[in-house]
Amino acid sequence: MKLLRYGEHGAEKPGLLDNAGLLRDLSGHVDDITGDVLDDATLDRLRALGPSELPIVEGEQRIGACVGNIGKFLCIGLNYSDHAAETGAAIPEHPILFFKANSAIVGAYDDVVMPRGSTHTDWEIELGVVIGKTAKYVAEAEALDHVAGYCIVNDVSERHFQNNLTGQWTKGKSCDTFGPTGPWLVTRDEVGDPQNLDMALDVNGERRQTGNTSTMIFTVAQIIAHLSTLFTLHPGDVITTGTPPGVALGMKPEPVFLKKGDVMDLTIEGLGHQRQRVDIDA
Known part of the structure; x- marks a missing residue:
């Protein structure tokens, strides 16, 4: 599973890159890709989602750092x-x-x-x-x-x-x-x-x-x-x-x-x- 964050710096949204290379919006399932959602249980829940059920993000998007609120x-x-x-x-x-x-x-x-x-x-x-x-x-x-x-x-x-x-x-x-x-x-x-x-x-x-x-x-x-x-x-x-x-x-x-x-x-x-x-x- 490829998780990413897209949008303007400081206002990134969570996303997933599907097997066809399409950017899918995850904001209906998690607020952001941060330490809070990186445990095995949450990753398994996201992995179980059908990518085709997630909205496609249209248009050119800035890709932010793949993890938000990095601790250390x-x-x-x-x-x-x-x-x-x-x-x-x-x-x-x-x-x-x-x-x-x-x-x-x-x-x-x-x-x-x-x-x-x-x-x-x-x-x-x-x-x-x-x-x-x-x-x-x-x-x-x-x-x-x-x-x-x-x-x-x-x-x-x-x-x-x-x-x-x-x-x-x-x-x-x-x-x-x-x-x-x-x-x-x-x-x-x-x-x-x-x-x-x-x-x-x-x-x-x-x-x-x-x-x-x-x-x-x-x-x-x-x-x-x-x-x-x-x-x-x-x-x-x-x-x-x-x-x-x-x-x-x-x-x-x-x-x-x-x-x-x-x-x-x-x-x-x-x-x-x-x-x-x-x-x-x-």
């Missing part, structure tokens, strides 16, 4: 062995955790707007994990039972802000629009094994990142189990799980960062497509 936006850094190698970083002993401000969250096709003074804005395609059931001290073997579904996240990063402004990575990760999420949430029953998904990101039609979630250092289950020993994961929390190689920061001989007018295209197997045009704050 949690990010795992350096979690692909081949990405760690390209940056010259050591393999971490435990998942590296940082937070991304929720104000960075936008839809999959919204513009990415570089902040004033940005010269090192970079791309990062990532598998997003959406929590559906409260997780506290969860065993690795049971961790995936706490997942509602998966989505694409572009963990856009301003590397100068991240590495040179003193403090945590959050400074370079949390700029407005730096968290495109979606276009839809694919429920876990349709995804199967989250550790075998092909990923790709293009900039201006040229391939920059090619990877597979099989090269994660810490699996989705391991990440959930680890985080749940530190704090409670709640329905509607989103975890981005790291990026494969091919980011601008790792380019040789010199990085080529994003500039105004660039276009990023992202795909993850079974999870759809994102596209963002790059602009810059006046």
Whole structure:
């Protein structure tokens, strides 16, 4: 099942993408796609609906972030062995955790707007994990039972802000629009094994990142189990799980960062497509 949110920013409505690629309105059944409706019982109720019984949404629609009212936006850094190698970083002993401000969250096709003074804005395609059931001290073997579904996240990063402004990575990760999420949430029953998904990101039609979630250092289950020993994961929390190689920061001989007018295209197997045009704050 592919759940999504459509409409103007801040006024999105819940929707479902049917097998024919038609957008169906879910507002007669749930108020929004938020943590409140991501438990297994509610997802089963929505899954039981006949898509043909749901109204078709006509016309061009903006697609918002696939989850509304995200609680925690949690990010795992350096979690692909081949990405760690390209940056010259050591393999971490435990998942590296940082937070991304929720104000960075936008839809999959919204513009990415570089902040004033940005010269090192970079791309990062990532598998997003959406929590559906409260997780506290969860065993690795049971961790995936706490997942509602998966989505694409572009963990856009301003590397100068991240590495040179003193403090945590959050400074370079949390700029407005730096968290495109979606276009839809694919429920876990349709995804199967989250550790075998092909990923790709293009900039201006040229391939920059090619990877597979099989090269994660810490699996989705391991990440959930680890985080749940530190704090409670709640329905509607989103975890981005790291990026494969091919980011601008790792380019040789010199990085080529994003500039105004660039276009990023992202795909993850079974999870759809994102596209963002790059602009810059006046």
